[in-house]
Amino acid sequence: MRIEISAKRLQSDFVKKVEEISGQTLPSCYQCGKCSAGCPMSFAMDLLPNQIIHLVRLGLEEDIAKSKTIWLCASCLTCSVRCPRGVDLSRIMEALRLITLRKNIDYVEPSRIAAEIIAELPQIALVSSFRKLTA
Amino acid sequence: MDLSYYPGCTLKTKSKNLEDSAIASMTALGINLVELPRWNCCGTVYSLADDDLVHHLAPLRNLIRVKEEGNGRVLTLCSFCYNTLKRANLLIKNDQEKRNTINSFMEEEADYEGEVEVVHLLQILRDEIGWEGVSEKVVVPLQGLKVAPYYGCTLLRPQEVAIDQVERPTIMQQLLQSLGAEVVDFPFATECCGSFQIVGNPEFVLDCAWNILSSALRWGAEALVVSCPLCDFNLGQRQREISNRYSEFREMPILYFTQLLALSLGLGAEVCRFDLNYVDPRPLLESKGLIR
Numbered sequence: 001m002r003i004e005i006s007a008k009r010l011q012s013d014f015v016k017k018v019e020e021i022s023g024q025t026l027p028s029c030y031q032c033g034k035c036s037a038g039c040p041m042s043f044a045m046d047l048l049p050n051q052i053i054h055l056v057r058l059g060l061e062e063d064i065a066k067s068k069t070i071w072l073c074a075s076c077l078t079c080s081v082r083c084p085r086g087v088d089l090s091r092i093m094e095a096l097r098l099i100t101l102r103k104n105i106d107y108v109e110p111s112r113i114a115a116e117i118i119a120e121l122p123q124i125a126l127v128s129s130f131r132k133l134t135a
Numbered sequence: 136m137d138l139s140y141y142p143g144c145t146l147k148t149k150s151k152n153l154e155d156s157a158i159a160s161m162t163a164l165g166i167n168l169v170e171l172p173r174w175n176c177c178g179t180v181y182s183l184a185d186d187d188l189v190h191h192l193a194p195l196r197n198l199i200r201v202k203e204e205g206n207g208r209v210l211t212l213c214s215f216c217y218n219t220l221k222r223a224n225l226l227i228k229n230d231q232e233k234r235n236t237i238n239s240f241m242e243e244e245a246d247y248e249g250e251v252e253v254v255h256l257l258q259i260l261r262d263e264i265g266w267e268g269v270s271e272k273v274v275v276p277l278q279g280l281k282v283a284p285y286y287g288c289t290l291l292r293p294q295e296v297a298i299d300q301v302e303r304p305t306i307m308q309q310l311l312q313s314l315g316a317e318v319v320d321f322p323f324a325t326e327c328c329g330s331f332q333i334v335g336n337p338e339f340v341l342d343c344a345w346n347i348l349s350s351a352l353r354w355g356a357e358a359l360v361v362s363c364p365l366c367d368f369n370l371g372q373r374q375r376e377i378s379n380r381y382s383e384f385r386e387m388p389i390l391y392f393t394q395l396l397a398l399s400l401g402l403g404a405e406v407c408r409f410d411l412n413y414v415d416p417r418p419l420l421e422s423k424g425l426i427r
Contacts, residue, residue, distance in 0.1 A: 006285040023185040040327040044339045072336060075180065076327030077292035081301050088293075093138075094183035121334065122368050123144035124215045128179040129334035131190070 009059030014099075018056050021095035027058040028085045035079035035089050045069040049079055049089055056092065070096045071107045071133065097132065107133040137257070139206040139241045140168035141197055143216035144176050150364040150391075152211070152375040152408035157212050157256060157393040162274060164264055168210060171200050190238055194223035197252045199200040199244050207372065208252035210259065212393070214363035218289035221253040221296040255290060256297050256393070257306050257362065266313040275402035276315025280423050282395070283319040283356035284308050285347065287366040288327050301325075307360060307392055309423075314399040320355040323347040328369040337373075344370050345377050348387055357419055358388045358396065367391065371413030388416035398425060 019026060029050070032093075036048035045054070047067040055063050064070065070093050079089040097107075108129055118126065138161075146154040158168050174197050182190035197220060201209040211217040228249025231253060238246045259307045284307030291297045291304055299306040304325065308318045326347055329340030348370060351359050360365050371389035378384050394407040394416075404426045409417050420426045 021184050021186055040329070040343055041332070041339060043342065044336070072332065072339065073182065074327055074330040074332050076288040076330060078288070078325075078327065079293050080292055089392060091183045091185075098184055098187070100188050102246075110323075113334065120372070121147040122364050123176075124179045124213065124365050125331050125368065127144070127176060128215070128331035128365075129180060131180050133335060 003058065003060060003063075005058055009063050010057075012059040012061070014061045015057060015059050017099060018092060018095045020056075021098055022088070022091040024087055024089075024092055026053065026092075027054045029057075030085060032084060034082050034084065038078045038082055040076060040078065041072045041074055042074050049073075049093075051091060052096070053087070053089065056096070065100070069079060075132065101133075101135045104135045106135055110134065136165065137167045137169050139201050139204060139209045141201070141209050141211050141216060141220065142170060143211065143213040145215075145364040146213055147328045150367065150411075152411040153212055153364060153367075153391045153393055156391060156397040156402075156407050159402050160396045160400055161256070162395055163397075163400045163402060164260075164269070166259065166264075169196070171204065171209070173200050174201060177216050178221040179219060180397050181219045188233060188240070191223045191226060191237060192241060193396060194220045195227060195247060196241070196244065197378065198224055198249075198253070199247050201251045202247065203245075205249070208254055210254050210256060212256050212362075214255075214287060214289040215365065217253065217298075218296060222293075224249050224251065224253055225295060226264075226341065242392055255298050255362075257290070258311055261306055263271050266309050267311065269396075270313040270315075273314055273399045275399050275425060277311070277395060277399050277425060278315050278423070280313055280316045280420075280425065281319050281355055281357045282316050282360050282390070283321050283351040283358075284311060284324060284392075285351070285366060285370070286325050287361065287363045288325075288330065289386045290362060291325055296333045304320055307362070311360060311395065316395065319351065319356040321351045321356065323350040323395075328366045329389075330369070333365075333369050341367050341373055341376060341380070344373065345381060345384070347382070348374070348377065349384060352385060352387060354386065358416060359388050360390050360392050362392055368413070374414055386414050388412060388419055390416055
């Protein structure tokens with residue numbers, strides 16, 4: 001992947017916003033990949049979790065927006081408890097989702113879920129999915 | 136002894152088998168679970184954003200109800216409720232600035248500073264009744280039953296709310312051993328089942344379930360033991376579909392640890408509500424002579 005790095009992007013509002021919402025220090029990550037190695041959803045992701053952190057700190061908002069990865073994170077916190085640098089990646093994923101959701105864009109559309117599926121799902125599945133993936 | 140009890144939504148709807156077997160078991164062990172007279176949904180997931188305080192109100196209001204009842208702690212059965220209540224409580228206890236903001240926003244409530252302790256049933260069994268205390272009360276030992284404890288995420292992560300060692304928990308293993316079961320260790324015991332992704336990405340959760348269940352089968356388990364209603368659903372409800380996709384797969388019952396506890400305490404199969412389990416565990420339990 002060819003990427004363009006510029007001072008403007010590195011100091012963009014996007015990078016600042018992710019740090020502000022997540023409370024995480026992005027430069028702490030040294031790209032060891034432990035988060036990706038342990039992620040139970042990585043098999044379904046087009047970008048690995050450690051690649052997401054790297055793209056965020058380079059300010060490459062559009063590349064993250066094109067990827068499904070942040071929407072597949074189940075907030076299981078495996079990455080958070082294993083990170084040797086103390087970076088809580090689950091909070092970075094949450095910040096990235098919120099930047100989209102706060103524009104009133106939903107990832108899961110409750111009205112499109114069939115009534116029989118809603119009837120069989122446990123309440124904790126529905127509430128957490130709507131909490132995590134709708135505006 | 137009375138203990139304040141917060142059930143949460145799922146235990147009143149999909150997981151009556153968890154609630155009924157837990158309440159009956161605890162009564163038999165001398166602890167009376169007293170449901171809060173007023174409670175609301177905890178929100179199920181703890182907000183991971185620094186600037187989002189409003190989502191902490193739902194869990195905190197429940198803790199304020201506990202305090203109003205004059206109780207110093209509250210027991211949860213659902214892993215999601217445990218995690219959300221416990222984390223919200225830690226936040227308000229440890230972050231003075233956020234505590235002030237939240238308390239001034241909830242004008243109608245008395246100020247709350249995190250005084251209530253949130254505990255999970257497994258902790259009470261280990262720390263107060265003790266494994267010996269449990270095994271003394273066993274009248275139907277689960278002899279010959281090969282079970283694999285599966286912990287999932289929210290009882291163990293993050294570290295500050297973990298009820299046991301994060302990477303190598305043994306709490307359910309110890310419980311099941313004290314009930315006389317043969318415990319199978321397997322490498323996916325703390326792997327996420329896919330959680331709420333079942334709503335938007337069910338096909339990926341099916342793969343997560345396959346990874347976990349096929350590993351437990353390979354290590355010799357006859358049933359998986361869980362504490363969380365969402366793990367129960369994700370691992371249990373779609374096993375037919377997994378069988379269709381992977382011909383080598385064998386269906387395997389998923390049981391709540393409280394069901395096995397109730398059974399071994401001699402409380403009978405009725406209180407366990409095995410009819411609500413997604414894969415019927417009765418043929419297996421009958422084959423071991425544990426139920427008739």
